[in-house]
């Protein structure tokens with residue numbers, strides 16, 4: 001599946017690496033178009049097949065977090081591409097030597113979305129309804145709100161997962177890990193951002209308010225990563241800088257700093273959302289027991305809205321949650 005989609009190769013062009021899923025291709029093309037328009041240089045798209053795309057087992061068996069991002073990062077380091085576009089929430093918070101996040105474009109909707117049959121919402125789903133998600137964070141917060149729900153562990157790309165809900169349009173096979181079983185679930189929970197980027201927002205029956213469901217750190221945001229010293233990165237450096245949104249970068253810096261201080265990965269039952277409010281940054285986070293019976297939820301304000309203050313805010317809020325017993329509650333890595 002490795003290969004070139006467009007043929008704008010040659011001197012003065014840049015190569016943008018992507019995963020092969022429909023969502024990844026959409027996100028990558030949007031970023032590549034913006035960079036090409038701002039820099040005046042043509043691009044080509046390089047598809048990188050990742051381990052996460054070919055393994056159908058549960059995420060927890062894939063040997064840790066970041067499997068989706070690792071192959072793209074390797075391609076950057078190998079010179080297989082010049083720029084990589086990641087979903088920020090899938091990107092491990094440890095920054096590899098030699099790579100930088102050159103842009104965090106303006107974030108899309110951060111909320112999770114319920115896609116239920118027959119227009120149902122979290123309040124109107126019948127007693128004991130089945131809801132599909134592979135995310136311990138979503139499962140725990142769903143159960144905290146509705147302890148009667150039956151959570152079904154599901155995998156695959158957005159279209160595949162949507163196709164599990166009765167009455168939803170058959171999923172286009174977008175390279176998912178399994179064929180959709182038609183209509184065996186009452187609902188699934190997916191990120192609004194991904195659904196909207198794929199034009200599937202009509203299937204959303206409720207945008208889950210962050211007071212009920214805190215999103216994953218970085219949800220709805222993209223990270224454009226590169227090796228800054230390369231010629232191609234230099235070519236588009238001003239375009240990358242122009243694509244960066246400071247508010248988004250501040251928010252995701254705080255969220256990822258919290259996650260890394262908790263020593264938790266993208267599969268941990270941890271939600272976090274930062275927002276810039278006036279000149280200050282506020283971070284809200286939740287750590288859950290996986291059965292949803294216990295939730296630790298706290299928020300903290302930073303005095304200032306700087307990158308340093310954002311990183312510090314994440315560390316301080318994580319410290320408060322750890323002092324409350326977050327590591328034991330969520331079975332995070334021991335300290």
Ligand SMILES: NCc1[nH]cc(CCC(=O)O)c1CC(=O)O
Nearest residue numbers: 087090190191193194219220221
């Ligand atoms: N883990 C897969 C993944 N990575 C990014 C998104 C959606 C887009 C985003 O949050 O930026 C999704 C799908 C989902 O969680 O529904």
